[in-house]
Amino acid sequence: MADTMKALVYRGPENIGMEDVPTPRILEPDDAIIKVTTSTICGTDIHIWHGGMPEVQAPRILGHEFVGEVVEVGPAVRNSKVGDKVAVSCVTQCGECFYCVRGIYSHCTTGSWIFGYMIDGCQAEYVRVPHANLGMFKIPNGLTEEDVLFVGDILSTGYFGSEQACIEPGDTVAVMGCGPVGMCAMTTARLWGPAQIIAVDVNQERLDAAVKLGIADIALNPAKVNVPEAIRDLTDGRGADRTIEAVGAKPTYELALDAVRPGGNVSIIGVFEDPQVLPMNTLWIKNIRISMGLVNANRIPELIKLIQTGKINTNFLITHRAPLNDIVKGYDVFGNKKDNCLKWIVTPYQR
Numbered sequence: 001m002a003d004t005m006k007a008l009v010y011r012g013p014e015n016i017g018m019e020d021v022p023t024p025r026i027l028e029p030d031d032a033i034i035k036v037t038t039s040t041i042c043g044t045d046i047h048i049w050h051g052g053m054p055e056v057q058a059p060r061i062l063g064h065e066f067v068g069e070v071v072e073v074g075p076a077v078r079n080s081k082v083g084d085k086v087a088v089s090c091v092t093q094c095g096e097c098f099y100c101v102r103g104i105y106s107h108c109t110t111g112s113w114i115f116g117y118m119i120d121g122c123q124a125e126y127v128r129v130p131h132a133n134l135g136m137f138k139i140p141n142g143l144t145e146e147d148v149l150f151v152g153d154i155l156s157t158g159y160f161g162s163e164q165a166c167i168e169p170g171d172t173v174a175v176m177g178c179g180p181v182g183m184c185a186m187t188t189a190r191l192w193g194p195a196q197i198i199a200v201d202v203n204q205e206r207l208d209a210a211v212k213l214g215i216a217d218i219a220l221n222p223a224k225v226n227v228p229e230a231i232r233d234l235t236d237g238r239g240a241d242r243t244i245e246a247v248g249a250k251p252t253y254e255l256a257l258d259a260v261r262p263g264g265n266v267s268i269i270g271v272f273e274d275p276q277v278l279p280m281n282t283l284w285i286k287n288i289r290i291s292m293g294l295v296n297a298n299r300i301p302e303l304i305k306l307i308q309t310g311k312i313n314t315n316f317l318i319t320h321r322a323p324l325n326d327i328v329k330g331y332d333v334f335g336n337k338k339d340n341c342l343k344w345i346v347t348p349y350q351r
């Protein structure tokens with residue numbers, strides 16, 4: 001490896017650009033160095049770019065959803081070897097701290113939280129992976145990198161949202177937001193056997209795609225219908241058994257609360273930049289359960305098996321591909337929802 005590499009560096013709100021930076025090195029015995037072969041731009045990256053997550057300190061290499069090739073391992077790494085092609089969890093975990101032993105890996109106290117957030121990320125030629133024994137998973141024979149690209153973040157997040165919703169067979173599940181995370185929530189919600197999945201979004205093209213792809217059964221556009229009323233009409237006046245908020249915005253947050261039936265569950269997985277109001281004066285009597293949080297990303301092996309057996313396929317999300325050289329353009333296209341972009345895939349830097 002050369003001493004320097006190309007990487008996308010965040011220098012403050014609205015200030016990102018390609019730079020030459022030092023190539024990462026092994027710092028701890030259980031570190032690994034990964035050559036990034038495929039990565040993506042995610043919604044959280046857009047939040048950071050716009051200054052919506054001020055806790056991210058500049059300079060920071062962005063990006064947290066990637067796969068790659070192991071090029072170096074520390075002496076304590078036992079589950080991977082040089083040359084392995086691996087999918088990587090967006091959240092690092094030591095497995096030993098207070099939170100890890102309780103299964104709350106997203107709050108690991110070792111100081112290495114999410115890539116591109118507290119530590120340098122993957123929108124670069126190489127990335128250092130702390131706690132590699134618990135955060136890297138070999139890509140099985142027969143699967144491509146793109147087949148498993150999303151297990152490290154958005155597919156795990158969608159699964160987390162469905163899991164937290166406690167879906168039961170025969171339920172009506174309404175997903176507020178038809179972006180990549182929302183579509184992953186719909187895709188994984190099927191695993192619990194709901195009777196119907198309702199996609200909600202103001203983007204009619206995304207709604208139509210969700211129904212055409214079979215990840216949703218019904219599409220509702222808040223610009224055209226009163227969504228909570230329409231959902232009650234579809235459920236004998238009750239409302240959705242489970243709602244999943246997958247955007248992180250006031251309108252979808254309020255829809256998720258309004259559309260759930262008494263005794264139902266609201267699962268919030270969107271990333272919010274602003275505080276929201278919880279109307280306890282009307283909600284307390286509904287006996288609902290509200291859950292929220294950052295993905296633990298602890299279901300990656302199971303998700304890979306589900307992809308392997310054809311139970312899950314997320315390749316439909318890939319709409320754009322370009323080398324790392326063009327990633328700033330990707331932020332504009334993906335971040336501003338141009339050209340029907342669902343996911344912008346980043347391929348290696350072209351020298």
